[in-house]
Each structure stands twice: as C-alpha cells, then as structure tokens.
Amino acid sequence: MAQIAKQTLDKICLFTLNCRLFHGNRKLSSADLQSALNVTIDVDKTKQVMALGVKRVFDKAELAKLGAVKGAMQRACSSIGAPFLGGFAIPDHKAQDLAKELNVLVTRGLSLKADLMARYPQILDKFAKQNPRWEAIIKGNAFDIAYVDAQIQFDWDGVRISAGDEGGLMAKGLESKVGGLLGNLLNDIAKASSKLLDESLKNRDGVTRKAFRPLLAMADKLDGFNFVDPRVGALASMIRHVLSVMPPEGRIEGADLRNLYGLTSILSSPDQALVIGTKVTESDVAMVYDEAFGQPYKAVAPKALAVPAPSQPFPKAPGLFEATPGFEQPRGPAFQPVAYTPPPAANFFNF
Structure with missing residues (x-):
C-alpha cells in the first residue's frame, strides 16, 4: 500500500x-x-x-x-x-x-x-x-x-482501519477507496452548497449573515481533512477569506451578494472547487480572491468570524491526485442589484 x-x-x-x-x-x-x-x-x-x-x-x-x-x-x-x-x-x-x-x-x-x-x-x-x-x-x-x-x-x-495484507488484494482494494476519499468529500460539499443555493441564495436581492453559517461549517469540515490533500485546507481558507471581507453588519447585497453566490456556485461543482484549492496552494489566498472575485471590500476580517487571510501561501500539494488544469480570468457581467439567478448550466466564473 x-x-x-x-x-x-x-x-x-x-x-x-x-x-x-x-x-x-x-x-x-x-x-x-x-x-x-x-x-x-x-x-x-x-x-x-x-x-x-x-x-x-x-x-x-x-x-x-x-x-x-x-x-x-x-x-x-x-x-x-x-x-x-x-x-x-x-x-x-x-x-x-x-x-x-x-x-x-x-x-x-x-x-x-x-x-x-x-x-x-x-x-x-x-x-x-x-x-x-x-x-x-x-x-x-x-x-x-x-x-x-x-x-x-x-x-x-x-x-480504525488496516488493510491486513501488505501489497495484497485487500491492500490494493483499500488503497483505491482511500484514493476516492477526496472526491467523496468534495461531492458532500457540493451537495451542501447546492442546497444553500436553492434554499437561501437564489432569487434574492439580499441575505443576512445567517447565510454564512453553512459555509463556515463547510470550511470546518474541509479543514478536518487537510491531511488528505493540502488543496482541501486551501479551499477552506478561501471560504473564510471571502466571508471575512464581507461587511461586518447589515444585509449582504450588491457585489457582496454576487461574491457569496459565486463562492457557493464554485463549491457546488467539485471540479471548480478543486481549481480554486489548487490556485491557492500555488499562490496566495488574497491573490486568488482578487483574480476570481474582483476587487476585495477591505482586507479586514469581522470580529464575528476572526478568520484573517493566511500570511503565507500553502505548500504545493503532493497528493493522491493530479493537479487540476488552469484557471481563467472571470469574464462574467457586472452584478445588478436585483435578484440573481443564473441558468442551471452556467459556469459562474467562466473556467
């Protein structure tokens, strides 16, 4: 194994x-x-x-x-x-x-x-x-x-789990299951994100900070599995960074709502989520935020979140999985302050 x-x-x-x-x-x-x-x-x-x-x-x-x-x-x-x-x-x-x-x-x-x-x-x-x-x-x-x-x-x-036979059929079978753990994790995150989109974000022109709770729970869950692949922890940091630059009080509207919707849309696609995680491991969470979400509000985390952006980039993932291909600069239309509902098959940031 x-x-x-x-x-x-x-x-x-x-x-x-x-x-x-x-x-x-x-x-x-x-x-x-x-x-x-x-x-x-x-x-x-x-x-x-x-x-x-x-x-x-x-x-x-x-x-x-x-x-x-x-x-x-x-x-x-x-x-x-x-x-x-x-x-x-x-x-x-x-x-x-x-x-x-x-x-x-x-x-x-x-x-x-x-x-x-x-x-x-x-x-x-x-x-x-x-x-x-x-x-x-x-x-x-x-x-x-x-x-x-x-x-x-x-x-x-x-x-606790052990293969039972080094290099044998049981070890090989278990190794393949371990190799699928990252996919299982990201699929779980995608289901929770799709639920958040459908129940709380679609057809809204503003939301309260209660919408942050499911995303923070996802970040905690991802952090717990950072040992599987560093890109998982990097993705958790991106979630916290996006939330940390939101207004510390009041409704989330306008460009902030668009970014919240965009983040959740990314998480609802395992492939796109892994793109973001890969980019953060190769550079810096704030830099990827600027690239994917546009100009940040303020690089100051609200006290309620206490999640400042990491000062150093994550190490490149050795991982069980190959690096996900590249990332394109977002080219989507500017947000309008009305209820936002992209088509079902939309690629939110065109990557």
Missing part, C-alpha cells in the same frame, strides 16, 4: 451507524380495497404490469420521532465526515467528540423506543379508531409487539 494511503488511514476513524426503524406498513391487497372502500380491482397476479402499494397499520407521527433521531445521527457524522466504506471517515481529532454526541442520541432513541413499546397497544387502538373504514384491517394486520421491539435499533461503531 502506498505510503500516502497509510498516512491517511492513520488519521481517520471509520464510523458506521447501526440504526433500524419500524415502518408500520403492510402490503395492500385487493381484498383490503373491497372491504374498506367497496372497490374491486383485478390485480395482475404476476406483478408484471401492476401491483398495489402498502397500507399503514401504525401511526406515522409516532414513528417520525424515531426517524428524527436516526437523521440526527446521520447529520452528526456527515457534518464532519465524508462517505467511506459504507460509513463515514472521521478525522481522528474529532472522533471522541462525535462518539459522545452519538451516545447522547442513542440514549434518546432508546428512550423513545421504550416509551413507544409501553404505549404500543393504545397507539394502535387509537390509530384504528381514527380510520373507521380501515379499523378492522388495521387491527387484523397489526404487527406483534415483540417483532416491533426487535426491529427498532440505535447503535454505532467506530473503528
């Missing part, structure tokens, strides 16, 4: 979530429709053309509480980790804090499960009575409480 892959494995833990939920569904049959709605349907018995869906035999609202805990566990891992080997690669220095957070969530999930099990018969009876046409079907198709108890599970594992 290549030395750089070994060094990467030495700095991460693999976290996997072992969560299962009770769905509360049964297969819907034509007899159900006949009994509840007096509707006759000739279903294709081979299921080649048509099959009926499912019927809910337990209150969805009660189960949503369990789903919320599972979602919180996934977000806790995703916020600092990258998809890896069916779980999440977590930087070693963040593993203990994550373990504590997951334990709190597991305790919460098991408490909700215990409460659900204690009230299971009452919840089932209430749900059936709320749906009188389906009451007999719901009660007749109810799941045994022991089955439900066995289905619901909240747990997690955190382990």
